[in-house]
Amino acid sequence: MSISHKPNLRPSAQSLGHEAVQLLHSLAQFGSVPEGGITRLVYTPAWREAQAWLEREMTSRGLLTFWDDVGNLYGRSEPASPGGRRILTGSHVDTVRQGGCFDGAAGIVASLIAVSWLRATYGPPNLPLDVVSFAEEEGVRFPVAFWGSSNALAAAEGREPTPLPRVLDEDGIDIERAIRDANLPPASRRSRQPVGAYVELHVEQGSKLEEAGVDIGVVTAIVGQRRYWVEVVGRAGHAGTMSMQARVDAMACACSLLNELLERAAAIPDLTLTAGQWHVEPNAVNVIPGRVTFSLDVRHSSERQLDLFACEIERVCSNITAERRASVRLTSWMNQAPVPMNPSIIALISSAGNDAGWSSMPVLSGAGHDAQTFAGSVPSGMIFVPSRGGVSHAPDEFTSSDALGRGIEVLIRVLYALAYETYLP
Amino acid sequence: MSISHKPNLRPSAQSLGHEAVQLLHSLAQFGSVPEGGITRLVYTPAWREAQAWLEREMTSRGLLTFWDDVGNLYGRSEPASPGGRRILTGSHVDTVRQGGCFDGAAGIVASLIAVSWLRATYGPPNLPLDVVSFAEEEGVRFPVAFWGSSNALAAAEGREPTPLPRVLDEDGIDIERAIRDANLPPASRRSRQPVGAYVELHVEQGSKLEEAGVDIGVVTAIVGQRRYWVEVVGRAGHAGTMSMQARVDAMACACSLLNELLERAAAIPDLTLTAGQWHVEPNAVNVIPGRVTFSLDVRHSSERQLDLFACEIERVCSNITAERRASVRLTSWMNQAPVPMNPSIIALISSAGNDAGWSSMPVLSGAGHDAQTFAGSVPSGMIFVPSRGGVSHAPDEFTSSDALGRGIEVLIRVLYALAYETYLP
Incomplete structure (x- = not known):
């Protein structure tokens, strides 16, 4: 695959990076907490202010802003002639509790910068090019991860919004009231136009790029996840009167079990x-x-490997608990299949990296992302930039200005191909 | 040692056991909870009602009841001529949450039955013979285990009551207010008379007697206890993005550590x-x-063994955390020396067991008891009766009627020697 018309004015990765850091700094003021880090949960005042700030930034860059039913915010670079499938790029501004200022936010500012750079440099695109800030990705305030992107996709496919789930936050507020309290602008019919492609830049949150000294991660798939509860039942007893020999210590059993499983997993x-x-x-x-009840979270890009490891878990649990006279109950409560990214978008990102002169490598995403919502029905891809020490979901999450700039340059090239050259897979 | 005058009317262990079960059944109505078991925390209405019920039972058996400053309740079998050191026998009616109906309560009803049987059979003793129900032993509502017996001893030694500690229960109520709310009767000067001996019957809470098929445990010592917090610090990280090799998983480290320590302890x-x-x-x-922070509770009857094991804990913690690149902080927060029982009382219990024709064996108490408060300054001893399966601090705690009856018979013989024959060590 080759892209016929590459942007002829090369953006400076360094200045893109500087702009990104400035914007991230501004965004970090919303939800910053005294204990350290950022807590910006969906529909809270901090989140609402972040979205309002983003809307102002979009407007000041000449983008046309609009919202949908659940608070996804869009900033469109309008094509000269309307119509055509939208090219979507974005991420989310909601965070975990005491998170860092890059997870989600990096993708938001990258999209904003890329789309405005393209508009300022080449004028209107040939397809609607929308920056999107999804209302919710983390699933921290309410147990509904990818709530924003799921509704965005439903709208784009002309489906009705997902019925409001009956879920409460820690303060007993349900999602319906949370949405009402957020006082969202009315939904626009633009949010219901079909989507032609989705591209998201995100921090890696792992350390593979850093370890390999590589600039750009081209995501080939988002791993599958399975989650289990392991409930080990022994026999409670008095710490001083029950001899070591007579005990069925549920925690001792759980510890053996975990160590054995971790050893097998590491292999x-x-x-x-x-x-x-x-x-x-x-x-x-x-x-x-x-x-003792504990969770197991298992991830891998191969469904088969996840199946095999599920058998391993069952075997180890029943062997060890039998040895120790305890009993065990294993409950599977989440099974998400691995999600491959679109091969053409993978190739596009890879080739954009080469053209820009930045090193790249294929990587797996160990974390879930909004891209997985779209990937089933819309050609989707992800660009990863390195995370220092692989740290994420923590206040010391960090990606350098240069690394961000390189990622944004690649995003610009990819969006150019999609929205200006209408290179649609 | 021999006891000159043994009770010439032999009580029937069987009928003593039946009476004990009746009384335990009545007592179990106070604090019985729908989830199962008994929750009778100090100074709560359930506890207060249990003490009031006990006072009525004492009175109906001809005992003279009185209280002290903190709510310890006494029922005295008065001697014909006043004066002399008191012989104290009793236990506690407070329980752990969802405890059984034998821990503490068995000693209370045993004392009540033994003292009333002696009074009914032989008339007034030669020394004041007091049944005591200590206000608090478990330390569950407030972190002040042995609060009742400590204050009882202070009073008996003419010391001032322990200053009220500044402690709160789960609902934020401090102990001062809890005492006020319990609306205790005024303290009697009788609680300040010196104590000549203390004897307590208690369920074993372990399974040694049951395993050996022995009726009576003669407690030789209450084990020493040391408690530690082990704080293992690794590095938090994203479950999907951090490779197994890059992790410093604090829980994996804590599990290895615990398994290693349990293995050494079992030896x-x-x-x-x-x-x-x-x-x-x-x-x-x-x-x-x-x-990950976890508690370690180590018990043994030898101070030297506790010292050696403390070194072992330090060694294992530092080796394993170093191997796993984690760090560890070990904090010792309790160090109670082993408490030997009085050799003459030990001999007295042992000989009473033989005279009654019940099998007995020396045992250690792995749990703390009110007897350890007295043992430092008053000749003290404990009689254990078997616990089914060693279960205690749980709703299915159980001791048979016959086993209780045998223990009460031994207690009667011991109290006869102490209070009627004034056999004081």
């Missing part, structure tokens, strides 16, 4: 296994744990 | 090691644990 390339959440009962200093 | 006879309380941060399904 499988690219598989990740995380036991992040633990509930110990009765969780008292002087009582032998009688019941 | 030391009579040592117990319990990691009962766990705090995992951030405790989210999709985040690698960055910090």
